[in-house]
Amino acid sequence: MHNLLLTAILFFAICSNTNAQKLKSPEGNFTMEFSLLQDGTPTYNLKYKNKEVIKPSKLGLELKNDKKSLLNDFVIVDSKTSTFDETWQPVWGEVNKIRNHYNELAVTLNQKETDRTVIIRFRLFADGLGFRYEFPTQKNLTYFIIKEEKTQFAMAGDHNAFWIPGDYDTQEYDYTESKLSEIRGLSEKAYTENVSQTSFSTTGVQTSLMMKSADGLYINLHEAALINYSCMHLNLDDKTMIFESWLTPDANGDKGNMQAPNHSPWRTVIVSDDARQILDSKMTLNLNDPCKIEDTSWIKPVKYIGVWWEMITGKSSWAYTNELPSIQLGVTDYTKVKPNKTHAANTAHVKEYIDFASKHGFDAVLVEGWNEGWEDWFGNSKDYVFDFVTPYPDFDVKGIHAYAKSKNVKMIMHHETSGSVRNYERHMDKAYQFMNDNGYDAVKSGYVGAILPNGENHYNQWVVNHYQYALEKAADYKIMVNAHEAVRPTGISRTYPNLIGNESARGTEYQSFGGSKANHVTILPFTRLIGGPMDYTPGIFEMDISKLNPDNKSHVNSTIANQLALYVTMYSPLQMAADLIEHYDRFPDAFQFIKDVAIDWDESKYLEAEPGDYITVARKAKGKSNWFVGNVNGNNSRTSKINFDFLEKGKNYTATIYADAKDAHFKTNPQAYTIKKIKVTNKTKLSQLSAPGGGYAISIIENK
Missing domain, CATH: 2.70.98.10 (Beta-galactosidase; Chain A, domain 5)
Structure with missing residues (x-):
């Protein structure tokens, strides 16, 4: 049997x-x-x-x-x-x-x-x-x-x-x-x-x-x-x-x-x-097709600043006026309403950012809230919400273009669709041509809110096809795309490398919406970044949001050293110094790393990694001998131990280490950091403390 x-x-x-x-x-x-x-x-x-x-x-x-x-x-x-x-x-x-x-x-x-x-x-x-x-x-x-x-x-x-x-x-x-x-x-x-x-x-x-x-x-x-x-x-x-x-x-x-x-x-x-x-x-x-764009010379990595964080924190507004309960494009006359004096995208303020970008070597400036329609843009199932070409009265498109050009700074356009994808496609050619005419070669697009037509979802086939249409249409106009709230990337940047960034995950903005977990950035590279780079918008130095907006009690759950390390650990050819420019003036020695760090690479070496706990990465700048190292740490204090065997044998380097102070902590002491310089070779080993929610960043420059 x-x-x-x-x-x-x-x-x-x-x-x-x-x-x-x-x-x-x-x-x-x-x-x-x-x-x-x-x-x-x-x-x-x-x-x-x-x-x-x-x-x-x-x-x-x-x-x-x-x-x-x-x-x-x-x-x-x-x-x-x-x-x-x-x-x-x-x-x-x-x-x-x-x-x-x-x-x-x-x-x-x-x-x-x-x-x-x-x-x-x-x-x-x-x-x-x-x-x-x-x-x-x-x-x-x-x-x-x-x-x-x-x-x-x-x-x-x-x-x-x-x-x-x-x-x-x-x-x-x-x-x-x-x-x-x-x-x-x-x-x-x-x-x-x-x-x-x-x-x-x-x-x-x-x-x-x-x-x-x-x-x-x-x-x-x-x-x-x-x-x-x-x-x-x-x-x-x-x-x-x-x-x-x-x-x-x-x-x-x-x-x-x-x-x-x-x-x-x-x-x-x-x-x-x-x-x-x-x-x-x-x-x-x-697993993606080879590049379909013949001439890619116009596609270039971008390090930028922007008029953005002040609106995210509630310090400033996207909208021009508080007087109108609703507006209609082409009908509402903004020259006859009272400005609210909190509108951030005004010519004088944007020029301050252009000056800062020029002084510190940034490639570009992003400006949000420059165009008419922000007064009732969200939550109203409004189809014709923006036209993407009409500025508010206090935003001089031509003047800002000329001023930025004189300072050798590019401008990044912002297109918020409010989820009305049909409206965006209706205006897309005109909007992209407007960008070409006014010196914008990159756009940050947004899809906040429910998708219109009603009943469609952000991630279904029809809307996925819209994102692809916008990307390919942008390539026709030689425009780079950074799409927020779109579907998470799946390696399509190989085929269309003008897709230089996406959001499609919980980014830095949520630090102003109540905060993210301290170990969030030790997980994202294992999850969201598997499909492509993220416009995470790091570089926040003032962690107490109430200092920007007394009504906002949020706290950025990160140390300054952790924020610096993100430029290396959160790979992207599009990197923003997201904080207010006056905060960088308060910490010029730490800001130096953001100015120095590369955004395009010849080599990358993952030195340590455990999802949810820590990531340490070393990267060699494109076409140079300089290396940069970033370590982000999770919830518990840890000593990171790495060696520098990725450096070229027989050469000497100077390493500048931006690290958490001994008493640093993402919640109680986030701005405590130390900076020291040491001589290193490929035989050097390093033991470095990383605080809870902390980390360290290192720039390594060859001694000539």
């Missing part, structure tokens, strides 16, 4: 994995297997160094109004493997060259009953797995609607996770650290108030999701090349520890309107037993 049972089990195992296809990564650490279950359901699994990362997981798509979904009844009709190896140069980046090396398995499936074809393409890199669904041209699958993508990620344990709630409209949450099994019980607390939010499940989370297994594997789930598709969330079955994809719906509840030939974004699993390698991964970029 036992022999018969054993035979039956073995027979079932063999039959369940018929047509199994295996793939190994180039260096051999990863093994992926694809197979069909007995009912023709596609499955895959993934191992790293013989450890199970993804247990057998189902693949497929549920279709709407269709007699049969793309879930089962498949047979394998073709299977091809290949190897690809190239090295490419990014227009800007953490490094000056990137190797794109993978082994590929493309499995062609035919659904017997419908005679439909789907290709599932897998790519295994040295840092993880990417896979996507492809729908070739065929007579039986032309136009179709996705009801839900049913991609599974079956976890091998109850991992520790750093997560934010699943939401169709915002990523602006603090991260919660918990076991996967604890997400349901913590979801209500994790789901904090935002101006536009739509949750869908008590176990739903967003990508990029960072996890750590009990046996020391770091696992990251995300997606790459999100184009013409809905943003993917993950919904957890906390009994089985299986995540399933959960796409963002449109106003009709549909998850995707497809026309073959087409394909999904890549689903990505980045894995390592060393947290530093997660941060160093370029897999997301490598």
Whole structure:
């Protein structure tokens, strides 16, 4: 009887994995297997160094109004493997060259009953797995609607996770650290108030999701090349520890309107037993298409200041007047109303910022609140909210253009759409031409509030396509884009490097809205930054917001040394010194690091990393011998220990160390810092205290 049972089990195992296809990564650490279950359901699994990362997981798509979904009844009709190896140069980046090396398995499936074809393409890199669904041209699958993508990620344990709630409209949450099994019980607390939010499940989370297994594997789930598709969330079955994809719906509840030939974004699993390698991964970029902009000479990294923080803190206003309960563009005559005297975007004040930028070597100045319409811009489902070309009476566009040009300073335009994407597209060509005419080659766009038309979400297919349209249209006008409140990036900056920044996460502004967790910046590089750089807007020196606005009792949960380190640890080719310029005059010695630090790099070395606890990074400035080091620390005091073996042998350098004072603390003593200079070589070792919510920053200059 036992022999018969054993035979039956073995027979079932063999039959369940018929047509199994295996793939190994180039260096051999990863093994992926694809197979069909007995009912023709596609499955895959993934191992790293013989450890199970993804247990057998189902693949497929549920279709709407269709007699049969793309879930089962498949047979394998073709299977091809290949190897690809190239090295490419990014227009800007953490490094000056990137190797794109993978082994590929493309499995062609035919659904017997419908005679439909789907290709599932897998790519295994040295840092993880990417896979996507492809729908070739065929007579039986032309136009179709996705009801839900049913991609599974079956976890091998109850991992520790750093997560934010699943939401169709915002990523602006603090991260919660918990076991996967604890997400349901913590979801209500994790789901904090935002101006536009739509949750869908008590176990739903967003990508990029960072996890750590009990046996020391770091696992990251995300997606790459999100184009013409809905943003993917993950919904957890906390009994089985299986995540399933959960796409963002449109106003009709549909998850995707497809026309073959087409394909999904890549689903990505980045894995390592060393947290530093997660941060160093370029897999997301490598899964995107090469650059489609022929001449990229106009795309340049930008270090900027701006008329912004004073409005965020409530010290100043975006609006020009307090007299009008509502306004209508083209009807309201602002020359006949009384100014409120708190409007920040006035010519004299902006010139002060231009002078400061010129004096201290900044590339550009951002100005928000320059254009008509801010009096009733938010919360009114207002379609024609801004025209993006008409300034307030106290903002002299031509005069400021001429003044900035005379000071060799660029201006950054601000386009707040208030979520009215149809209105933005209506005005886009005229607005971009206006920028060209007035010397603006970069725009910060915003999508605050509910999306119009009503019922659409920030992350569904239609609105994702809008973000892409705005980006490609900007490239036609040679304009760089920094999109706030848009969908989180998925490596598209490789294809369109004029996307020099996004917000799409909880940035510095939330320090003025009640504060962020002190370890927030030790998590973001493992999550949000996996898809691309963030306009985090660091550089705040005055942590007590009540000193700017007595009615605002918020506190910036960071030390000054931590703020300096962010310019290195939070990689971006777009970096802002976000504080009021008068605060930098109070701390000129600390401000020197912001002036000196590079924003484009030849090399990057991740020296220490543990999500939620600490990150230490060294970067070599593009085309120079100078290095910069940044360390950000979490909730507890820690001694960071690094060595300088990344420096060139036989050369001597001077290191200027900007560090927390011994009694520094993000809450009680955030402005306590020390600065010292030491001589270093590639043999030097350093032990450096990092306070709670603190860190250190180092500039390393070669002695000539």
